[in-house]
Amino acid sequence: MNKKFYITTPIYYPSANFHIGHCYTTIIADAIARFKRLQGFDVFFQTGTDEHGEKIEKKAKESGVTPKEYVDKIIENAKDLWASLGISYDYFIRTTDEKHEKAVQKIFKKLYEQGDIYKGEYKGLYCVPCESFWTESQAVDGKCPDCGREVKMVSEEAYFFKLSKYQDRLVKFYDENPDFILPLSRKNEMLNNFIKPGLEDLCVSRTSFKWGIPVDFDPNHVVYVWIDALSNYITSLGYPNEDAELFKKYWPADLHLVGKEIVRFHTIIWPCMLMALNLPLPHQVFGHGWLKINDGKISKSLGNYKDPREYIDAYGVDAVRYYALREVPFGSDGNFSEEALISRTNTDLANTLGNLVSRTISMSHKYFDGIVLNPKVEEEIDNNLIASVTNLKKIVEEKMSELKVNEAIDEIMEVLRKCNKYIDDTTPWALAKDETMKDRLATILYNLLESIRICAILLSSFIPSTSNAILTNLNTSRVSYDTITTFGNLELNIKLNPAQVLFKRIEVSN
Numbered sequence: 001m002n003k004k005f006y007i008t009t010p011i012y013y014p015s016a017n018f019h020i021g022h023c024y025t026t027i028i029a030d031a032i033a034r035f036k037r038l039q040g041f042d043v044f045f046q047t048g049t050d051e052h053g054e055k056i057e058k059k060a061k062e063s064g065v066t067p068k069e070y071v072d073k074i075i076e077n078a079k080d081l082w083a084s085l086g087i088s089y090d091y092f093i094r095t096t097d098e099k100h101e102k103a104v105q106k107i108f109k110k111l112y113e114q115g116d117i118y119k120g121e122y123k124g125l126y127c128v129p130c131e132s133f134w135t136e137s138q139a140v141d142g143k144c145p146d147c148g149r150e151v152k153m154v155s156e157e158a159y160f161f162k163l164s165k166y167q168d169r170l171v172k173f174y175d176e177n178p179d180f181i182l183p184l185s186r187k188n189e190m191l192n193n194f195i196k197p198g199l200e201d202l203c204v205s206r207t208s209f210k211w212g213i214p215v216d217f218d219p220n221h222v223v224y225v226w227i228d229a230l231s232n233y234i235t236s237l238g239y240p241n242e243d244a245e246l247f248k249k250y251w252p253a254d255l256h257l258v259g260k261e262i263v264r265f266h267t268i269i270w271p272c273m274l275m276a277l278n279l280p281l282p283h284q285v286f287g288h289g290w291l292k293i294n295d296g297k298i299s300k301s302l303g304n305y306k307d308p309r310e311y312i313d314a315y316g317v318d319a320v321r322y323y324a325l326r327e328v329p330f331g332s333d334g335n336f337s338e339e340a341l342i343s344r345t346n347t348d349l350a351n352t353l354g355n356l357v358s359r360t361i362s363m364s365h366k367y368f369d370g371i372v373l374n375p376k377v378e379e380e381i382d383n384n385l386i387a388s389v390t391n392l393k394k395i396v397e398e399k400m401s402e403l404k405v406n407e408a409i410d411e412i413m414e415v416l417r418k419c420n421k422y423i424d425d426t427t428p429w430a431l432a433k434d435e436t437m438k439d440r441l442a443t444i445l446y447n448l449l450e451s452i453r454i455c456a457i458l459l460s461s462f463i464p465s466t467s468n469a470i471l472t473n474l475n476t477s478r479v480s481y482d483t484i485t486t487f488g489n490l491e492l493n494i495k496l497n498p499a500q501v502l503f504k505r506i507e508v509s510n
C-alpha cells in the first residue's frame with residue numbers, strides 16, 4: 001500500500017477580497033500535494049473556511065443578512081479562486097458544516113468533563129478585526145500588535161483551556177521532534193517569546209456574541225475560535241469517531257502549512273489540545289513568510305492590490321503559480337510586484353522553457369516531419385546534458401523533501417538552460433545542411449525531446465497546465481513518474497504535434 005500524506009492549509013476567513021498573499025499558502029500546499037501524488041503517496045489535501053466569529057456577525061448585520069447567509073454567499077469566492085488557480089484539494093471543510101459543529105461540541109464537552117476546560121472570568125484586551133486577545137504587555141501603545149488597530153478591554157465569564165498544564169510535555173515534544181516546527185527560527189521564537197515566559201490558560205468561549213458553535217451544556221457560551229478552528233483538521237476525517245476510516249488512515253497530519261502569524265496557534269495551542277485529547281501530534285508545521293507589496297502589508301484599506309484573477313486573466317494561471325512558487329525562498333518574506341511577475345514569466349517561462357520547447361519541436365518537424373528517431377550517433381557533449389537530466393529527479397526530490405520549493409524549481413530551470421545551451425553548441429541548423437550529419441541531428445533532437453519530457457513531468461506539480469500542454473505536444477504516453485528514472489524512455493517513431501507557443505513574451509508598454 002502507498003504511504004499516506006496528509007497536508008493542510010489553514011482554513012481561510014471568508015472574504016470577498018482575497019489577494020495574492022492569500023493565494024500563496026494554497027499554491028504552495030497544492031504544489032507539495034501534487035508532488036507527493038506524483039511520487040506515489042496517497043495524499044489527502046485539505047483546505048476550507050473559518051466561518052464563525054464576531055467579525056462575520058458584524059459584517060452580516062451590516063449587509064442585512066444572517067451570518068449563515070453571509071458566509072454561504074461569500075465562500076463561493078474562495079472556491080472560485082482556488083478553481084482558477086488549479087488547486088487540487090481533496091476536501092473543503094467549512095466550520096459551519098453540521099458534522100464539524102457537532103464534533104466541536106463533543107470535543108469541548110470531553111475536555112470539560114476531564115477537567116482540561118474550566119469556567120472562569122476573562123479580562124483582557126481584545127482586537128475585533130483579528131479576533132485576538134492580548135495582554136497589556138503584548139499590546140503596543142494600547143493597539144493590536146498584529147494590525148495596529150485599537151483594542152478594547154473586555155471582561156466576561158468564559159471557559160478556559162488548561163494550556164499551562166501541557167507546557168513541559170510540549171517542550172519535551174519539541175526536543176524529541178526537531179523538525180516539528182520549520183523553519184528553525186520560528187521554533188526559537190515560540191520557545192523564547194511564548195513558552196519560556198510561561199503558558200497562560202486560554203480563553204475558549206465567549207458570551208458577547210452569538211455567531212459561533214454553542215457550548216451545548218451551557219448555551220450562553222459559544223466556542224471561541226481556537227477549539228473551533230484548529231479542530232477542523234480532525235473533524236474532517238471523522239473525529240471524534242476514532243474508528244472513522246479517514247481518521248484512521250490519515251491522522252496524524254504530515255504537514256500543516258501556515259503563514260508565520262499563525263504558527264503560535266499551530267505549534268502551541270494545537271499540540272496541547274491534541275495531548276489533552278490523547279491523540280498523536282502532527283509531524284510538521286511549516287510557517288512560511290508573507291508576500292508583501294513595497295515591503296509593506298498587502299491591505300484592503302491601502303487598496304494596494306488587484307484581485308488575483310486579474311493576473312490570471314492577463315498572464316495565465318501558470319505564470320501566477322510559478323511566480324508564487326519560484327520568486328521567494330520558501331520561509332522568508334518576499335515582495336510581490338506585477339513587474340516582477342512579468343519579468344519572471346518572460347525570462348523563465350517564455351524564454352527558457354517556452355522557446356526551448358517550441359524550437360525543438362519546430363526543428364523536429366522541419367528536419368524529420370515531426371517523427372521521433374534516435375540513431376544514437378552520440379558525442380562527448382551529450383554526456384553532460386544526459387547526466388544532468390538523469391540526476392534531476394533525485395535532486396528535485398531532495399529539495400522537495402526539505403520543502404525548498406523555489407530551489408527545486410530552479411534546478412529544473414537550470415537543466416532547461418543547459419538544453420538551450422546544448423542547442424547553441426551543437427547548432428542543429430548547420431548540421432541540417434549536411435546530409436551525412438542527419439543521424440547526428442536526429443540524435444541531438446532526441447536528447448532534447450527526452451530532456452523536455454523529463455522536465456515537463458517534474459514541472460507538473462508546479463505548472464500543471466503547461467506541463468500537460470508540453471506532454472500533449474510531444475504526443476507521448478510516457479508520462480508517469482517511473483518513466484523518468486532513466487534517460488531514453490521517450491517512444492521512437494511517434495509523431496509530435498505541431499509546435500505551439502506556451503508563453504507569449506509579455507511586452508510592457510510605458
Ligand code: MSP
Nearest residue numbers: 010011012013021022024050229230258259290291
Ligand atoms: N482563519 C485563520 C486560520 C485558522 S487555521 C486553524 C486565518 N485565516 S486568514 O484568511 O487570515 O489567512 C489564511 C492564510 O493566508 C494564512 O496562512 C495567512 O498567513 C495567509 N496569508 C494572508 N496574507 C498573506 C500574505 N500577504 N502573504 C502570505 N500569506 C498570507 O489566519
